[in-house]
Amino acid sequence: MPAKLSTHVLDLTRGAPAVGMKIELWGMSETPRQLKVVTTNADGRTDTPLLQNDELKPGDYQLIFKIQDYFAQRGVLETFFVYAAIFFRIDNPNASYHVPLLVTPWAYSTYRGS
Secondary structure: OOOEEEEEEEEOOOOEEOOOOEEEEEEOOOOOEEEEEEEOOOOOEOOOOOEEHHHOOOEEEEEEEOHHHHHHOOOOOOOOOOOEEEEEEEOOOOOEEEEEEEEOOOOEEEOOEO
């Protein structure tokens, strides 16, 4: 299996993939820099891995999931969280990393998936 970083988002209020959520990927080395901005597809995933093969380098990263914008597009105007900022570390550039997000307007949860 090729090395990669991937994510997916599940909207627990609907029990379905979170379609159209904007996600930012940041490299958090000496100077933080935005690496990508993507939007989830019909499966709540990105069309391609966030990073893959030679792009995957050891270091600290951050994913920012735009929670409030996502729910506002669905008519939910009252949310507690504006976004979820998930900080994580890639140690092995030959491994695969998956960061799922389970989300409602009032809570979120994440873990290292497979």
